Amino acid sequence: MSRFVCTLLLSLLLDVLVVFATTDDLNGEVKIEVLFMPQECTQKSKRGDLMNVHYDGYLAKDGTQFYCSRSDKTGHPQWFVLGVGQVIKGLDIGMADMCPGERRKITVPPGLAFGENGKDPVPPNATVIFEVELFSVSRGPRSLEAFKEIDVDKDRRLTKAEVKQYLKAEFEKRGEPRDEPVYEKIMADIFHKNDHDKDGLISPKEYNIYEHDEL
Numbered sequence: 676m677s678r679f680v681c682t683l684l685l686s687l688l689l690d691v692l693v694v695f696a697t698t699d700d701l702n703g704e705v706k707i708e709v710l711f712m713p714q715e716c717t718q719k720s721k722r723g724d725l726m727n728v729h730y731d732g733y734l735a736k737d738g739t740q741f742y743c744s745r746s747d748k749t750g751h752p753q754w755f756v757l758g759v760g761q762v763i764k765g766l767d768i769g770m771a772d773m774c775p776g777e778r779r780k781i782t783v784p785p786g787l788a789f790g791e792n793g794k795d796p797v798p799p800n801a802t803v804i805f806e807v808e809l810f811s812v813s814r815g816p817r818s819l820e821a822f823k824e825i826d827v828d829k830d831r832r833l834t835k836a837e838v839k840q841y842l843k844a845e846f847e848k849r850g851e852p853r854d855e856p857v858y859e860k861i862m863a864d865i866f867h868k869n870d871h872d873k874d875g876l877i878s879p880k881e882y883n884i885y886e887h888d889e890l
C-alpha cells in the first residue's frame with residue numbers, strides 16, 4: 676500500500692469520526708480475539724488513557740488490507756486517547772481493558788466502523804478487522820486528577836510547557852524516556868486535537884470531555 680494511502684488513512688482514523696446511524700443490519704457487536712497476552716499486565720487500558728499502538732486494518736470479506744500503521748512512512752506506532760472518538764467506535768470498544776504488550780484481532784461491524792457509506796477505500800456496509808498491538812498505556816490525559824497534576828501553577832489552563840513536563844515525567848516514571856522529537860510529536864497531536872480555539876492553552880472546557888463538576 677502506498678505511503679500516500681497510509682497517510683490519508685491515518686488522518687482518517689485519528690481524526691474524530693462520525694458516529695453512524697445504525698440500523699439492525701449494521702448493529703453487530705465488536706468481536707475480540709486475544710492473539711497474545713503478556714505474562715504480566717502492568718496496567719489495563721481504560722477510557723481516557725493515552726494509547727500507543729500499531730494497527731493494521733483488513734476488510735473481512737476478502738482480507739484486503741486498507742490500513743497499515745506498521746508500513747506507514749515513519750513506522751511509528753500511533754497515539755490516541757481511548758474511548759473518546761479519536762478512532763472508530765469499534766476500536767474504542769475493542770481496545771478497552773487491554774494490557775501493554777497484548778495483541779488482539781478485533782472484528783468490527785459496519786455500524787461501529789465506517790457505516791452504510793463506507794469511507795474510501797472501505798466500501799459501504801463493510802465489516803472490518805483490525806490487528807492491534809498495544810505498546811503502552813498511560814493514565815490521562817483525561818482524568819480530573821491528571822488535569823490538576825498537569826496544571827502546575829494552578830491557573831486552570833494547561834500550557835504546552837506544563838503538558839510536556841507531565842508527559843516526560845510519565846514516561847520517565849515508567850522507565851521509558853523518549854527522544855525530544857517524540858515528545859514534540861505527541862504535543863503537536865494533543866494540541867491539534869484539544870486546543871479548539873487555538874490559543875495555545877487547553878482550558879478545562881477543552882480538556883473536560885468527562886464533564887466533571889469540580890472544574
Ligand SMILES: *[C@@H]1O[C@H](CO)[C@@H](O)[C@H](O)[C@H]1NC(C)=O
Binds near residue numbers: 698700701791799800
Ligand atoms: C447498506 O446497508 C443498508 C442497511 O441494511 C442498506 O439500506 C443499504 O442499501 C446498504 N448499502 C449498500 C451500498 O449496500
